[in-house]
Amino acid sequence: MLLTTRNKEVAQHIDRRGFLREPQCLSKEESWELLKKKAFLGKDDLDYRINIDMEKLGRKMVARCVGLPLAITVLGGLLTTKNTLNEWNLVEENFSSYLRRGKGHEQEQSTVSEVLALSYHELPYQLKPCFLHLGHFPVDFDIPTKKMFKMWMAEGIVSPMLEGEETMEHVAECYLGELLDRCMVQVGERGST
Template sequence: MEELGWKMVRNCGGLPLAIVVLGGILVTKHTAREWEMVHGNINSYMSKGIGVGQQHRGVSQVLALSYDDLPYELKRCFLYLGSFPEDSQINLEKLYQLWMAEDLVLLDDVGGEDTIMDVGERYLSELAQRYTVQLGVQEEDFSFGRFQNCSLHDRMREVCLSKNKEENFLNVFDFGKRKGTKPLDSSCSSSSSNAKVRRIVIHLGNEEDYKDDPRELVSNFEHVTTQGHLRSVLIFGDDRLIMDSHFKYLKVLTVLHLEGVKLVGFPKAVGKLIHLRYLNLRNCELQGKLSSSIGNLRCLQTLDLRDNYANLIIPNVLWKIKKLNTSIS
């Protein structure tokens, strides 16, 4: 096993990330035969020639192997991390709630006194043990689990996005222009592979990205959200105006994440999304009275209204939502 270990480490190109990820794979293997299989898999990946340049070719293969070695339920949870913006600190409470709404936590793993949140924490611990995610610093005053947040290393995020594209798990649209990327590739948006994707993630950028043509954002966003088969829409950005018409086609939506997106009033069409399980309106600058149509969301499990204006009035309709686990104002 020591000899096999040295051979595999040589494929890591001396980079610490690849070495610790390899360790995360091997820590679950307890026999020489299992180590031989990992070594053979690394050689097989190396022979495919995937990667940029000889220096990083082995690193790419080790990271890809770390994903393929994950159990089915952990693969889906890992892929979901690709939703969040680059270099972001992912809040664990939010992550577990999203996993729960997306049915990524297997009910067979919930037993005894465990809750779905407990299983979500266990999943993340397993991912961290394999070094596919990095856990945030523990805080003494943090009451939800042992850690506050997690993040993805840049190279691991590349693997995550690549696997998402291969498996049609989710699509990411980056409307920001500062990085030199096109707001939207319409040919990609209408492709057959895109028709199979049930989850989309939209990175809006900020005010500077659309100062030349503010209508461009509205046009691009409408194009993406006219896909009636979508189950999840996660939007990240700030200081953006979302129009009510954007939601009228999303009749089977179960997850809607609008945190940080500026809204002019509560979108009435959201009250018609009766299949919603997760609704995040945190820091959306809502004010006045929330629409009573929110009481129509009988499947809602999570509702986050934090960090809105202090004078936000919530109508007495939340009692109608029998499955609601979290209601925060």
């Protein structure tokens, strides 16, 4: 039997003789590599796009993630939509203020919570209700996209951009795509369409 938990005491309570594996946090270099993969996802010639100032800023932010892959992935998803140094500076300023608010808590837990909060607050206004609507489903539940799109439309969360230009289903697909790009949703299975 395999049990995963963030609380070591829970694992020890189940079976004191069982094998306990505690994954280590990523090193600084591994953290930076993960951030680059996420922040520059789908962009051509990865090394060409990263200027020195962006790299310094990225390394500074990723260091505050204390090697936690979830925090780094969320930060990378947030940065994937930012293409200029000014945009990265804005994220870094907001990132710093969120982390300062979390001081006094356990460092790792606080970091993840604050990065997730920043990721949510940085969402465009039209994506926030879509993301919040996902809370209706259980954790790790496979959500059929067609059903979810219909729910978004019925709730008035999704509406056509301009009359006659795009269908509401196409707008919902775009919204889901943006949530995927920001690592706010995980793809379980892709269909032929």
